[in-house]
Amino acid sequence: MSEFSEELILKAKAIESLLIEKEIVDEDTLDLIVEEYEKNIGPHIGAKIVVRAWKDNEFKNKLLMEPTKTISEMGLIGFSGEHMVILENTSKIHNIVVCTLCSCYPWAILGLPPKWYKSFQYRSRAVIEPKEVLKEFGITLDDEIEIKVWDSNADIRYLVLPQRPNGTEKLNEIELEKLVTRNSMIGTEILTYNAKK
Amino acid sequence: MNGPQDLGGFHGFGKIPYLNKYEPVFDSYWEGRVFSMSFATFIKYFPVDETRYAAEKIKPNIYLNSSYYERWLLALEILLIENNLVTKKEIIDRENQIKKNKKK
Structure with a gap:
């Protein structure tokens, strides 16, 4: 399993900014999900x-x-x-x-x-x-x-x-x-x- | 669906990797981000069978050459486009915009 390529990081960045802009997800929720799985679950x-x-x-x-x-x-x-x-x-x-x-x-x-x-x-x-x-x-x-x-x-x-x-x-x-x-x-x-x- | 995801019984992949006891939950910032974007949209918009089906639509040559969270990202993109939440054009335009801003 390799690191994300530049191309995929760009895709992830683009999708993230669109999801936030369209209010499909909010940034705090994204942070919270990562934190939950890193620390609590x-x-x-x-x-x-x-x-x-x-x-x-x-x-x-x-x-x-x-x-x-x-x-x-x-x-x-x-x-x-x-x-x-x-x-x-x-x-x-x-x-x-x-x-x-x-x-x-x-x-x-x-x-x-x-x-x-x-x-x-x-x-x-x-x-x-x-x-x-x-x-x-x-x-x-x-x-x-x-x-x-x-x-x-x-x-x-x-x-x-x-x-x-x-x-x-x-x-x-x-x-x-x-x-x-x-x-x-x-x-x-x-x-x-x-x-x- | 008889696709590359159906790996049970395949020969030739070799020894089990990553048997060290410790590993971080996410290897990199973007793995965590792809996971949380997917998680947040899955629970809101997509039933679990649909999310798996999206992963199964990734082309075999790409599927077998990608990492786990790369496949998540590609499946997320498929789901967002198929459900008209984001268009392919919007993604490409945004990618170009990010690239342009970086150069400045």
Whole structure:
């Protein structure tokens, strides 16, 4: 992914000035949207949902049954999180999420997708050779574990519920939330924990 | 639509890039700007299926050679023109005006 060419910057400038002049959008809104996605919306939101599911079985069951409603009740639903599906990773099943057509992703709870997720490489390969793809992320799964690949679309957004790492029984919510990474909620990372002495 | 966007199962793209853990949300000012212009107009004017369809109308040779936010910008341009919010002529005239002002 290269920098914008001069030609495209010129096009963007022209379109921006026309949109503002015609009052189709206003400049403050443009600033605010960038700021929201740079500062406020990101994987820390998803991490809250994951940790709550780890700690509270009743919540977890509800989350799996009625994900969109449950997340809304936490006040965490927003744009591009309208229809959520939660995929629970277990000792038998490992879920990974892709959007082969573009970049559908649960923006409301993970922020904007990382570059690798939007890359032609990931989009083309995740559905035919997920094991090889996972290896590039440093994950080697036992042969008995079934890998399920979920192809997102504009209507359904997936969130992987990663397995809670061993040795984290004594950690509080904030410490647990720090452990939960973006990639673990897409399925391309398995969480581990090393207790500090 | 059977276009270049339908990448699932394609061979030959190679290893997954950008696996470093940290990256900024937007690589450059204009990526952020293209995102926010698109976001603001999408929620106001265009249903999500229409926005995706616009991205799918980008010609295959351009699609496969462009970056992510470049495609957003091209899709935004298609949507604005198709919905008569902005005309192609207005965009070209404005581009020329910006170029002219820069030279002064």
